[in-house]
Amino acid sequence: MNIYSRTIKEINKMLINREIGAVELTRYFLDNIKRKNKEINCYITVCEDKALRKAEEAQKLIDSGENISPLCGIPYAVKDNFCTENIRTTCASKMLENFIPPYSATIVNKLEEKGAVILGKLNMDEFGMGCSSENSFFGPVYNPWNQEYVAGGSSGGSAAALAADLAGFTLASDTGGSIRQPAAFCGVVGLKPTYGLVSRHGLIAFASSLDQAGPMTRDVTDCAIVLNEIAGYDPMDSVSVRKGFENYLDGIDRGVDGIKIGMPEEFFNTDFAPEIKEAIFKAAEELCQHGARSYEVSLPSVKHTVPCYYIISSAEASSNLARYDGIRFGYRNPDARNLDELYKFSRSEGFGKEVKRRIILGTFALSSGHNDKLYSKALKVRRLISDEFKNILEKVDCLVAPVYPTTAFKAGGDNCKDPLKMYLSDIYTAAVNLAGLPALTVPLGLDSKGLPIGMQIIGKAFCEKLLFQVGHAIEKIAGRIIPGVKS
Amino acid sequence: MPYEIVIGLEIHAELNTKSKIFCGCKNEFGGEPNSNCCPVCLGMPGTLPVLNKEAVIYAIKAGLAMNCRISEVSKMDRKNYFYPDMPKAYQVSQYDIPLCYDGYVEIEADGQTKNIGIERIHLEEDAGKLMHDPNGQGTLIDYNRAGVPLIEIVTRPDIRSPKEARVLFENIKSILEYTGVCDCQMQEGSLRADVNLSVRPTGQETLGTRTEMKNLNSFRAVERACEAEAKRQIELLEKGLKVVQETRRWDDSKQESYPMREKEESLDYRFFPEPDLVPIVVDKTLIKNIKASIPELPGARKKRYINELEIPAYDANIITSDMKIADFFEEATKVCSNYKLVSNWLLTDLLRLVKEKGQDVMQKLTAQKFGELMVYYDKGEISQASAKKVLDIVSETGEEPGSLIERLELKVQRDENLVESIVKKVVQDNPKAVSDYKSGKTKAFGFLMGRVMAQLKGNGDPEQIKRLLTRELKSLME
Numbered sequence: 001m002n003i004y005s006r007t008i009k010e011i012n013k014m015l016i017n018r019e020i021g022a023v024e025l026t027r028y029f030l031d032n033i034k035r036k037n038k039e040i041n042c043y044i045t046v047c048e049d050k051a052l053r054k055a056e057e058a059q060k061l062i063d064s065g066e067n068i069s070p071l072c073g074i075p076y077a078v079k080d081n082f083c084t085e086n087i088r089t090t091c092a093s094k095m096l097e098n099f100i101p102p103y104s105a106t107i108v109n110k111l112e113e114k115g116a117v118i119l120g121k122l123n124m125d126e127f128g129m130g131c132s133s134e135n136s137f138f139g140p141v142y143n144p145w146n147q148e149y150v151a152g153g154s155s156g157g158s159a160a161a162l163a164a165d166l167a168g169f170t171l172a173s174d175t176g177g178s179i180r181q182p183a184a185f186c187g188v189v190g191l192k193p194t195y196g197l198v199s200r201h202g203l204i205a206f207a208s209s210l211d212q213a214g215p216m217t218r219d220v221t222d223c224a225i226v227l228n229e230i231a232g233y234d235p236m237d238s239v240s241v242r243k244g245f246e247n248y249l250d251g252i253d254r255g256v257d258g259i260k261i262g263m264p265e266e267f268f269n270t271d272f273a274p275e276i277k278e279a280i281f282k283a284a285e286e287l288c289q290h291g292a293r294s295y296e297v298s299l300p301s302v303k304h305t306v307p308c309y310y311i312i313s314s315a316e317a318s319s320n321l322a323r324y325d326g327i328r329f330g331y332r333n334p335d336a337r338n339l340d341e342l343y344k345f346s347r348s349e350g351f352g353k354e355v356k357r358r359i360i361l362g363t364f365a366l367s368s369g370h371n372d373k374l375y376s377k378a379l380k381v382r383r384l385i386s387d388e389f390k391n392i393l394e395k396v397d398c399l400v401a402p403v404y405p406t407t408a409f410k411a412g413g414d415n416c417k418d419p420l421k422m423y424l425s426d427i428y429t430a431a432v433n434l435a436g437l438p439a440l441t442v443p444l445g446l447d448s449k450g451l452p453i454g455m456q457i458i459g460k461a462f463c464e465k466l467l468f469q470v471g472h473a474i475e476k477i478a479g480r481i482i483p484g485v486k487s
Numbered sequence: 488m489p490y491e492i493v494i495g496l497e498i499h500a501e502l503n504t505k506s507k508i509f510c511g512c513k514n515e516f517g518g519e520p521n522s523n524c525c526p527v528c529l530g531m532p533g534t535l536p537v538l539n540k541e542a543v544i545y546a547i548k549a550g551l552a553m554n555c556r557i558s559e560v561s562k563m564d565r566k567n568y569f570y571p572d573m574p575k576a577y578q579v580s581q582y583d584i585p586l587c588y589d590g591y592v593e594i595e596a597d598g599q600t601k602n603i604g605i606e607r608i609h610l611e612e613d614a615g616k617l618m619h620d621p622n623g624q625g626t627l628i629d630y631n632r633a634g635v636p637l638i639e640i641v642t643r644p645d646i647r648s649p650k651e652a653r654v655l656f657e658n659i660k661s662i663l664e665y666t667g668v669c670d671c672q673m674q675e676g677s678l679r680a681d682v683n684l685s686v687r688p689t690g691q692e693t694l695g696t697r698t699e700m701k702n703l704n705s706f707r708a709v710e711r712a713c714e715a716e717a718k719r720q721i722e723l724l725e726k727g728l729k730v731v732q733e734t735r736r737w738d739d740s741k742q743e744s745y746p747m748r749e750k751e752e753s754l755d756y757r758f759f760p761e762p763d764l765v766p767i768v769v770d771k772t773l774i775k776n777i778k779a780s781i782p783e784l785p786g787a788r789k790k791r792y793i794n795e796l797e798i799p800a801y802d803a804n805i806i807t808s809d810m811k812i813a814d815f816f817e818e819a820t821k822v823c824s825n826y827k828l829v830s831n832w833l834l835t836d837l838l839r840l841v842k843e844k845g846q847d848v849m850q851k852l853t854a855q856k857f858g859e860l861m862v863y864y865d866k867g868e869i870s871q872a873s874a875k876k877v878l879d880i881v882s883e884t885g886e887e888p889g890s891l892i893e894r895l896e897l898k899v900q901r902d903e904n905l906v907e908s909i910v911k912k913v914v915q916d917n918p919k920a921v922s923d924y925k926s927g928k929t930k931a932f933g934f935l936m937g938r939v940m941a942q943l944k945g946n947g948d949p950e951q952i953k954r955l956l957t958r959e960l961k962s963l964m965e
Contacts, residue, residue: 089532101532103526103534105533203533204533208763236537238535239762239763319567322567322576323574323575327571329532343569366567366758368755371759
């Protein structure tokens with residue numbers, strides 16, 4: 001029986017029809033991890049014993065014949081910046097190399113209650129800072145489509161684990177594109193939900209006003225299935241929104257007849273890979289053939305996205321990461337002779353280069369004398385960008401846009417050496433975080449190098465349903481892409 | 488050259504809420520170190536704060552009681568600095584939009600009444616406590632206090648003397664106590680003040696350079712620190728030297744202050760809005776409800792005692808400065824309506840007992856029994872000496888004054904026939920005294936009265952005895 005790269009929906013059916021047992025299924029993924037993780041390096045921690053125990057419990061639930069969650073018995077893995085009770089949670093940092101939280105993130109608890117089976121913790125850029133998952137204390141993540149290439153970041157492990165079939169679905173987080181870009185690089189579906197839709201409790205903060213947890217899945221339907229289980233108000237997260245349950249599967253295959261699609265000229269006029277541009281235009285055209293209408297729209301302020309995003313995210317990060325001081329948890333330099341040295345040595349050695357760069361940047365942006373010109377100004381620009389998105393999305397139902405200027409780039413290349421170039425590439429994704437909107441990455445096939453091309457669909461706040469609807473239509477047109485399987 | 492002293496206070500008060508400001512941990516003093524904390528108040532990775540609504544209500548209550556305006560929308564901000572007692576390396580506080588602003592507190596000092604402006608009251612979290620190992624082996628940290636809700640009350644620099652500073656601190660303490668916002672256990676640090684002080688030649692408009700003294704936890708310390716600091720600054724200026732802007736530590740036992748070594752003044756706190764919390768929105772109904780829950784405040788109570796109950800201002804001030812005493816007084820006057828009598832006994836005999844035996848005395852005694860006792864005395868049914876005796880015993884045993892008076896036979900004996908017969912007997916038995924009296928030695932009258940009183944076991948009515956004895960002696964002389 002072939003279970004390679006099956007969707008949640010398919011696996012769920014097989015579990016219910018007793019075509020496969022939950023334990024057998026979990027063993028399948030654990031074996032895959034044993035075989036392939038050395039090359040891909042997407043797992044930092046694998047919790048085999050716990051996974052098998054959970055699988056047994058899930059099988060009991062299935063056998064009980066009761067109405068089970070579609071995620072019951074489905075093996076999944078979690079980006080290593082979500083706290084997991086009694087499972088090491090590192091943020092891919094030396095600072096938290098041995099940190100074992102006594103609590104789990106709310107969404108991990110939710111999945112646990114549904115009987116989903118946790119396989120382990122996924123590699124990433126340290127504290128979510130980066131776009132290639134090369135900034136990891138545990139080594140870079142490689143792209144399953146071609147291991148000379150990166151998997152994207154910061155949630156590179158979450159995307160690569162799916163593409164390599166090392167998990168049924170994964171959890172990730174997106175602060176400036178960290179779900180959408182690796183999903184595009186690895187040819188999977190990734191959703192950055194509306195800010196406040198999914199609880200952040202237990203998600204180790206990078207930039208609190210931008211961080212949002214979301215799923216990565218093999219297809220759009222799976223994405224809606226997972227969002228159904230993880231979305232919702234959490235009393236532990238004050239910014240999470242009180243909203244009644246919404247079934248994101250409803251109307252997912254309704255098609256795009258009458259849907260108005262905006263194409264922001266400020267995105268399409270920028271310099272990005274022609275193959276990506278071509279693929280997006282083609283997708284838009286085909287959507288129009290299915291009844292959608294496309295419009296050229298303008299978001300004049302998005303050109304300020306990158307400086308605005310880097311000031312705000314780094315400012316918040318400088319404060320969020322101040323608690324790693326070597327005193328209560330995390331790395332502590334053993335040779336410090338006084339308090340100043342304890343701080344200095346522990347933080348110098350515990351954090352990687354990129355993290356330190358952002359802390360310095362953010363500290364500077366908040367410091368008196370610079371705050372007005374940097375942080376306070378960035379807040380105003382953020383408001384401007386947010387308003388422009390809001391106004392445009394009154395006129396059209398959604399926007400389509402590139403995710404990144406290129407498809408996956410070579411590992412160990414220049415990108416890491418030139419942080420400014422790397423930062424500038426966040427232009428398409430970070431604006432969405434600044435505006436707090438939902439956006440969905442869907443694959444559009446492969447480029448001439450055989451690497452996945454992705455596109456993002458951006459929607460109104462809390463209109464994830466429409467994104468799934470449009471994404472589902474594109475999926476029908478473009479088809480799924482699976483490494484080693486011809487589409 | 489005459490100088491004017493300019494003082495502003497920053498008062499930190501821990502709120503009397505059930506739980507901490509951002510988590511469900513109990514808000515309690517003491518306990519085993521680090522026994523009352525959780526991942527949230529320890530600032531562990533991935534945890535988020537959830538603002539305690541009760542803390543917001545208490546802060547607003549304090550603001551309304553100090554005549555402040557309440558911000559309809561305010562927010563929390565992060566104050567960033569590294570120190571091991573601050574688990575997140577930032578304190579969640581309020582920067583540019585405090586919850587309460589623009590109020591005042593009335594004080595009466597040096598015979599004058601004036602209002603001291605309250606610039607702002609904001610909400611924030613307390614830090615943990617560092618304990619330096621006496622053996623020099625390092626520093627221990629207790630995070631039980633981390634996350635305890637605090638308000639910081641910032642006054643305008645309207646205070647002009649150490650005495651005014653003390654009175655203002657006392658008044659604010661009473662207000663916080665009356666409203667139940669803070670338990671004001673100053674020895675536990677739940678109420679503490681920082682003093683900002685400068686001096687300037689009288690008549691000069693611009694303010695002098697100020698210094699700050701932190702964490703003063705008694706009224707006396709505030710007054711003394713102000714006196715000493717004003718003196719120090721004036722002496723510097725007199726010598727032609729300059730006052731350095733700095734933070735100083737006041738040592739109350741040595742009555743001296745020293746500059747603190749930490750470079751506090753140069754710290755850049757890099758304030759920014761706390762992204763983990765939503766803005767605090769206070770609607771008018773909530774303000775109305777909180778306002779309605781505020782009891783009569785000490786200032787108003789004092790005025791009422793003076794104007795309506797005709798209690799002397801000095802006494803009214805002492806009674807109202809402590810809510811427990813004031814409530815006790817109020818209860819007792821419901822039983823005995825001779826307010827002045829109750830007030831006199833309360834301020835002399837009762838406070839003496841409290842001083843000797845502690846606050847428990849009031850619980851044993853109860854305002855009800857104290858009032859009853861005052862009624863017996865007021866009606867002349869017992870003597871002053873007996874009343875004191877009853878007060879002493881009741882405050883020990885809690886016995887009913889009525890049954891105690893009965894049991895110890897303390898009621899004043901006014902039976903005219905009985906007293907008359909005793910008078911006659913005493914006169915008969917003491918011919919020497921009688922003849923002394925007759926020969927003009929008035930002292931002898933007192934002796935005879937004492938004999939009669941002794942026969943009545945001290946429970947005689949002096950007026951009655953005097954009247955009957957005078958009559959008896961007169962009849963002998965005719």
